[in-house]
Structure formats: structure tokens, C-alpha cells
Amino acid sequence: xxxxxxxxxxxxxxxxxxxxxxxxxxxxxxxxxxxxxxxxxxxxxxxxxxxxxxxxxxxxxxxxxxxxxxxxxxxxxxxxxxxxxxxxxxxxxxxxxxxxxxxxxxxxxxxxxxxxxxxxxxxxxxxxxxxxxxxxxxxxxxxxxxxxxxxxxxxxx
Amino acid sequence: xxxxxxxxxxxxxxxxxxxxxxxxxxxxxxxxxxxxxxxxxxxxxxxxxxxxxxxxxxxxxxxxxxxxxxxxxxxxxxxxxxxxxxxxxxxxxxxxxxxxxxxxxxxxxxxxxxxxxxxxxxxxxxxxxxxxxxxxxxxxxxxxxxxxxxxxxxxxxxxxxxxxxxxxxxxxxxxxxxxxxxxxxxxxxxxxxxxxxxxxxxxxxxxxxxxxxxxxxxxxxxxxxxxxxxxxxxxxxxxxxxxxxxxxxxxxxxxxxxxxxxxxxxxxxxxxxxxxxxxxxxxxxxxxxxxxxxxxxxxxxxxxxxxxxxxxxxxxxxxxxxxxxxxxxxxxxxxxxxxxxxxxxxxxxxxxxxxxxxxxxxxxxxxxxxxxxxxxxxxxxxxxxxx
Numbered sequence: 418x419x420x421x422x423x424x425x426x427x428x429x430x431x432x433x434x435x436x437x438x439x440x441x442x443x444x445x446x447x448x449x450x451x452x453x454x455x456x457x458x459x460x461x462x463x464x465x466x467x468x469x470x471x472x473x474x475x476x477x478x479x480x481x482x483x484x485x486x487x488x489x490x491x492x493x494x495x496x497x498x499x500x501x502x503x504x505x506x507x508x509x510x511x512x513x514x515x516x517x518x519x520x521x522x523x524x525x526x527x528x529x530x531x532x533x534x535x536x537x538x539x540x541x542x543x544x545x546x547x548x549x550x551x552x553x554x555x556x557x558x559x560x561x562x563x564x565x566x567x568x569x570x571x572x573x574x
Numbered sequence: 575x576x577x578x579x580x581x582x583x584x585x586x587x588x589x590x591x592x593x594x595x596x597x598x599x600x601x602x603x604x605x606x607x608x609x610x611x612x613x614x615x616x617x618x619x620x621x622x623x624x625x626x627x628x629x630x631x632x633x634x635x636x637x638x639x640x641x642x643x644x645x646x647x648x649x650x651x652x653x654x655x656x657x658x659x660x661x662x663x664x665x666x667x668x669x670x671x672x673x674x675x676x677x678x679x680x681x682x683x684x685x686x687x688x689x690x691x692x693x694x695x696x697x698x699x700x701x702x703x704x705x706x707x708x709x710x711x712x713x714x715x716x717x718x719x720x721x722x723x724x725x726x727x728x729x730x731x732x733x734x735x736x737x738x739x740x741x742x743x744x745x746x747x748x749x750x751x752x753x754x755x756x757x758x759x760x761x762x763x764x765x766x767x768x769x770x771x772x773x774x775x776x777x778x779x780x781x782x783x784x785x786x787x788x789x790x791x792x793x794x795x796x797x798x799x800x801x802x803x804x805x806x807x808x809x810x811x812x813x814x815x816x817x818x819x820x821x822x823x824x825x826x827x828x829x830x831x832x833x834x835x836x837x838x839x840x841x842x843x844x845x846x847x848x849x850x851x852x853x854x855x856x857x858x859x860x861x862x863x864x865x866x867x868x869x870x871x872x873x874x875x876x877x878x879x880x881x882x883x884x885x886x887x888x889x890x891x892x893x894x895x896x897x898x899x900x901x902x903x904x905x906x907x908x909x910x911x912x913x914x915x916x917x918x919x920x921x922x923x924x925x926x927x928x929x930x931x932x933x934x935x936x937x938x939x940x941x942x943x944x945x946x947x948x949x950x951x952x953x954x955x956x957x958x959x960x961x
Contacts, residue, residue: 444595449597479603485606
């Protein structure tokens with residue numbers, strides 16, 4: 418039985434259709450608002466640093482997870498980094514094959530203590546190596562809307 | 575039963591608002607840091623963390639316990655989330671009490687955070703699936719329906735009027751004028767309540783607490799630890815919780831038997847035999863105005879059908895003989911579900927310490943109670959506090 422097999426005969430007595438009628442509007446919050454505004458307006462990447470614990474967070478966080486202290490200042494980072502781990506995705510959510518496999522990586526972000534999930538772009542799967550240096554590629558300014566997809570992906574630097 | 579005595583030694587609370595810019599985890603971090611700062615502690619002093627937060631569907635984040643863990647101080651700590659619907663805010667401190675009472679830990683940070691505003695058009699949409707999907711959901715029930723049915727049954731059983739019940743809303747919203755975290759502090763009249771929009775008779779808009787974003791936190795410590803931290807510990811001397819049948823329609827809606835059972839459990843633990851005399855101040859859960867009266871009866875603080883007399887006599891006013899919801903309650907301070915219950919615990923903590931500022935009740939109370947209520951209106955959670 419495929420994982421995506423569906424029950425379609427809901428007109429028969431055994432089944433009953435349902436849904437949760439809710440949509441969500443998520444606020445970025447104090448930290449991520451700064452992060453996405455800087456990408457949208459200036460094409461810059463921001464991190465934030467807890468001076469108490471000496472940890473640099475990327476993307477920006479408004480508090481330190483270790484001491485819960487408030488962090489107000491941000492620091493600019495280049496957004497470059499190294500591939501920490503990667504995977505090659507072959508199937509879509511509905512189990513249909515992808516036209517092109519998608520490359521997904523965790524990026525060790527330079528100048529920070531954090532890793533970041535995004536796509537790899539402009540590179541073939543067989544070329545990707547753990548430890549490979551990468552840089553972020555942004556959409557054109559007019560197309561940016563303060564969203565994670567303003568970053569098209571990371572490509573070899 | 576052998577266990578360590580547990581004290582509340584610090585507390586923090588954010589402002590309750592309709593739409594916070596902060597994320598749920600940012601709200602949690604603000605309240606948690608305030609609680610730590612209030613007793614001169616840091617995360618290094620915290621041995622365990624307990625998070626209370628209501629349905630994942632509110633925030634639109636599954637595994638909300640995991641999502642909120644960084645804001646709650648869960649980083650590399652023994653951390654657990656618990657959830658009993660609206661009863662969560664008083665269940666979370668009970669859960670934290672267990673951590674310390676058991677002797678496993680000497681300190682526990684208890685955080686309750688809720689961000690309901692992400693849910694559009696309204697969090698009520700998320701509530702739809704708490705009802706049985708085969709027998710009830712297709713009728714499109716909302717929580718307002720079931721409260722309206724319960725309120726109607728309560729009123730008709732004892733001959734209580736909407737005018738009388740509205741006085742609870744008037745009192746609590748006025749009490750909230752003195753609460754710095756309050757979302758809906760206001761001076762209103764019974765007429766204002768009766769003239770507000772009817773949502774589902776007999777429930778009008780001003781009979782109900784608002785949807786809110788907010789967070790609250792407390793620090794718990796074992797007896798020997800607490801005495802090093804503060805000279806004004808407030809002891810959790812009794813805890814209780816109880817769940818009624820899943821078939822809500824078959825319950826005795828006029829009387830919350832499960833609240834009584836939860837209260838009796840807490841009273842027995844605290845050695846309380848005459849709650850009407852010994853519980854000097856209380857924060858019964860008041861998401862709707864009639865619920866304060868309903869819960870006073872379940873908590874055995876009033877005879878059945880007689881809570882309204884205490885209200886009419888002014889006994890439940892802040893300067894009355896038995897102040898109820900001196901904070902302003904869910905009706906006045908706001909109702910970010912899990913955070914509301916903990917706000918109530920914090921109110922009793924501050925009142926017993928004599929630190930409630932303009933809200934301070936007279937008479938130096940020594941013993942008080944906070945209660946919450948939830949799941950599909952079937953769970954009661956109670957803590958008894960003493961100084």
C-alpha cells in the first residue's frame with residue numbers, strides 16, 4: 418500500500434469527511450523581523466550576539482536560548498558558509514518523481530554559531546561535498562518581499 | 575505520602591494583548607527572564623523546566639512544546655510540555671510541583687505561553703475539531719454554544735438572572751484596571767454587558783474573556799533551596815486535578831463535579847477541612863462571567879446556587895470578605911489560555927506576599943487558591959497556596 422493512497426468513497430457510510438477550518442498569519446517577531454527586513458531592503462544578512470554567553474545566532478534572535486537574556490543589537494555577516502550536510506531529494510510530496518533532483522543542505526554560516534537550512538543551486542549533485550564553501554544567491558530587489566524564498570539558494574563560492 | 579515541600583519563589587508576566595508582534599517563544603522568554611530576575615536567579619540555577627501551552631492549532635505549529643522550548647529555557651534541560659486545554663495554566667505548576675516534590679530536582683522553571691492571534695479568522699476555528707467528528711462537528715458547534723448551554727442550565731437550575739451574572743464581568747474588568755498586564759481593563763455597568771452583542775443567548779460579548787497573546791512564568795524551589803533564595807516563599811500546599819466524562823453533553827452542566835473532586839484532592843493534601851473559612855482569597859477560572867460563580871461552588875467556596883449571593887453582598891469584591899479574581903481574571907486581564915491559569919497562580923502568590931500593589935486585598939491573607947478549567951469543559955485543576 419502506497420503511503421499516499423487515499424480514501425475516496427466518502428459517500429458510503431463508513432467514512433466521514435472533515436477539515437480544520439483555520440488559516441494562519443505568523444508574525445516574524447522581534448528577531449526575525451530585523452533579519453528579513455535587512456534582506457528585503459539592503460540584501461544584507463544579520464546575526465545577533467549574546468555577549469553574556471558568547472554565542473552568535475543566525476538568523477537574528479531577540480533572546481539568548483541559554484540565559485534567556487534580551488538581545489537587541491545585530492551584527493552583519495556575509496551570509497557565506499560551508500556545507501555541513503546535504504541530501505538529494507528525488508520525489509515530490511505526492512511521490513511523483515521530480516524533474517530535477519533538489520539539493521538541500523545545512524550551511525555552517527560564517528561568523529556565527531548556527532547552521533541554516535536551504536537549497537543548493539548552480540551545482541550538480543555529484544559535485545557537492547561536505548565542507549564545500551558556498552554563498553547565498555538573492556532574488557532581484559524588486560522581487561524580494563521579506564521571505565525565506567528571497568534567498569534562491571546557496572551556490573559554490 | 576513523602577515529598578519535598580515546594581515553594582514559589584519568583585514570578586513574571588508579559589502584557590496580555592490581542593495581537594503581539596512577538597512570537598510565542600519571544601513572549602515565553604520575556605516572562606521567564608522576568609521570573610528569574612524577580613528572585614535573583616539565572617538559568618544556571620534551574621534544574622528542570624515545565625512548559626504549559628494550549629492546542630498546537632492556535633499557533634499553527636505542531637509540536638508546540640518543542641517549538642517553544644528555547645523561549646522557555648528548555649535548552650539542554652530536563653524539559654516537558656503538558657496540556658489539558660484551558661486547565662493547562664494551573665496544571666503546569668502542578669507538573670512542576672511534581673518535579674520538585676519528588677526530590678528529583680530542587681528547582682523548576684514553569685512557563686506558560688500562548689499566541690492565539692496567528693489563527694485566522696479566529697481561534698474558534700481550531701476549536702471545531704475538539705468535538706466528536708462523527709456525531710457533533712457537522713452541526714458546527716463552537717465553544718460559545720456549549721458555554722451558552724451550560725450558562726442556561728446553571729441559570730435555570732437556580733433561578734439566577736443575566737443581570738446578576740453580569741456583575742462578575744463588571745467586577746473583574748474593573749479589578750483589571752490595576753493590573754499592569756491587562757488587556758481589557760474597563761469600568762462598565764450591568765447595562766453595558768446586557769446591551770453588548772448577543773453571541774449565543776444567554777452569552778453576550780461582554781460576558782466573555784477575549785482571545786489574547788501573552789506569557790507567564792514562575793520559579794519553583796524545594797524547601798531548603800527556597801529558604802536560601804527568599805524570605806517570603808509561598809508554599810504549594812495542595813494540588814488537585816480531575817477529568818469528567820468525554821461525553822460532555824451528558825454532564826450535570828449546572829455543577830462542575832470534576833472541579834469539586836480536584837478541589838477535594840488539593841484540600842486533603844493541604845489539610846483544609848473548611849474551605850469556606852480557610853481559603854481567604856481565590857482566583858477561580860473566569861473565561862465567562864457565570865464560570866466564576868459556577869467554579870466557586872465546585873471549589874466548595876459557596877453552597878450550590880449561592881455564589882451569586884456572595885457576589886450581590888459584595889463579598890467577592892477586592893475589599894470584600896472573600897475576594898474572587900482580584901487580578902481582574904480572564905475577563906479583565908485577558909485569556910491567553912495557558913498563561914491565564916498561571917497569571918492566576920501568580921496573583922495569589924503576590925497577594926499572599928503582600929506585593930500586589932494597588933490590587934492588594936486587605937487582611938493579610940495567609941491561604942489562597944487558583945483554579946483553571948478546560949479540555950472539553952471537563953477538567954478541573956487546583957493549587958492551594960500558603961505563606
